[in-house]
Amino acid sequence: xxxxxxxxxxAPGVAYWDSHWDEHDWFPEALAFCAYEPLxxxxxxxxxxxxxxxxxxxxLGQHCIYWREQGRNMVGVDYSWASAKRxxxxxxxxxxxxxxVQTLPFRSNRFDAYLSGGVLEHxxxxxxxxxxxxxxxxxxxxxxxxxxxxxxxxxxxxxxFSGETIASEGRLSTSTTKADxxxxxxxxxxxxxxxxxxxxxxxxxxxxxxxxxxxPIGWQWGLRDSPWLSGTWRRIETTIxxxxxxxxxxxxxxxSAPVQDEQPHxxxxxxxxxxxxxxxxxxxxxxxVLIRALQECFGHMGAFVARKPRIGSAVDARTSDP
Numbered sequence: 153x154x155x156x157x158x159x160x161x162x163a164p165g166v167a168y169w170d171s172h173w174d175e176h177d178w179f180p181e182a183l184a185f186c187a188y189e190p191l192x193x194x195x196x197x198x199x200x201x202x203x204x205x206x207x208x209x210x211x212l213g214q215h216c217i218y219w220r221e222q223g224r225n226m227v228g229v230d231y232s233w234a235s236a237k238r239x240x241x242x243x244x245x246x247x248x249x250x251x252x253v254q255t256l257p258f259r260s261n262r263f264d265a266y267l268s269g270g271v272l273e274h275x276x277x278x279x280x281x282x283x284x285x286x287x288x289x290x291x292x293x294x295x296x297x298x299x300x301x302x303x304x305x306x307x308x309x310x311x312x313f314s315g316e317t318i319a320s321e322g323r324l325s326t327s328t329t330k331a332d333x334x335x336x337x338x339x340x341x342x343x344x345x346x347x348x349x350x351x352x353x354x355x356x357x358x359x360x361x362x363x364x365x366x367x368p369i370g371w372q373w374g375l376r377d378s379p380w381l382s383g384t385w386r387r388i389e390t391t392i393x394x395x396x397x398x399x400x401x402x403x404x405x406x407x408s409a410p411v412q413d414e415q416p417h418x419x420x421x422x423x424x425x426x427x428x429x430x431x432x433x434x435x436x437x438x439x440x441v442l443i444r445a446l447q448e449c450f451g452h453m454g455a456f457v458a459r460k461p462r463i464g465s466a467v468d469a470r471t472s473d474p
Contacts, residue, residue: 153278153351154303154311158343179212179242186218190369190432191269191299194457198295198364199224203264206289208253208282209271213239216246219267227263229253254281258289266290268298270453273344283359290460296361299453301346302368306378306450352454361458368451369432371443375450 186192199205201223207216210228216239220226229249230236236248251257253271266286272279279300286296347355353363375385427434432447434440 153345156343157340160339160341182212182214186214194297199265205265206263207267256285256289260288261291262289264294266296273300276342287460292463294460296458299455302451302454303346303348304451356458364457366456368447369455370452371446371450373452
């Protein structure tokens with residue numbers, strides 16, 4: 153695992169995330185992309201309507217609200233009261249709790265699935281305690297669907313050429329083997345860990361979870377993080393995401409006739425960009441190869457699905473209540 157640091161002038165803990173969500177109204181865009189994001193592929197395949205799903209660290213609440221509309225019985229937990237109030241304003245009936253994902257206020261074996269979107273990497277002592285809580289509250293055979301930061305090829309090259317010092321956007325990255333000297337520098341504090349595929353599999357297996365699938369996702373966000381390519385990509389991405397969000401929010405009404413595209417070639421190009429840059433699912437072998445290459449080079453997160461062992465398995469003793 154690699155450690156990533158933020159300058160001390162960033163607010164710590166809850167205050168950091170509250171200021172992050174407050175600086176822009178991210179919710180409409182986040183909700184619009186729930187239908188397209190790569191994580192939806194896993195949730196559609198591994199959960200069913202009426203499943204009880206816990207969103208651990210719900211943030212803006214877009215997953216709670218979207219997947220509730222898709223028939224899941226969503227329950228949300230976050231350690232920010234401000235986040236809970238924002239989500240409550242959007243859906244007063246949504247079951248929410250304010251708590252730490254490392255000490256969940258739920259009984260064991262309650263949930264069919266647990267959604268963890270970029271949360272467990274933020275504990276400097278590692279993700280183990282949060283993963284053990286996830287496996288505790290899952291039913292036997294339940295799945296943990298989530299993502300954690302991916303140590304992609306571009307990040308490795310950037311660290312190599314920069315001597316593992318200050319990277320883009322004022323962040324400091326270093327391997328854990330050199331973490332102690334870096335931690336002693338004034339003006340920096342721990343932010344998160346980044347994982348290779350092997351390290352993520354080992355972290356899940358260590359607590360008794362069976363890895364079913366994993367893949368890098370969000371190469372667009374990885375490009376945002378690159379000092380070499382971020383400027384050009386942000387201009388392209390703004391155009392693509394604006395079109396997709398507008399299309400989602402102002403789609404055809406019930407009973408309306410489909411609108412014929414006056415520029416079919418432009419529509420084809422936009423469809424290709426949408427598949428490659430948004431849903432990240434290729435229609436052809438060529439598109440799939442392109443997407444996989446982009447993910448390995450620039451993937452921002454490592455998405456995964458892991459299963460809690462069923463009753464009677466050899467690792468049950470490690471996952472039961474003390």
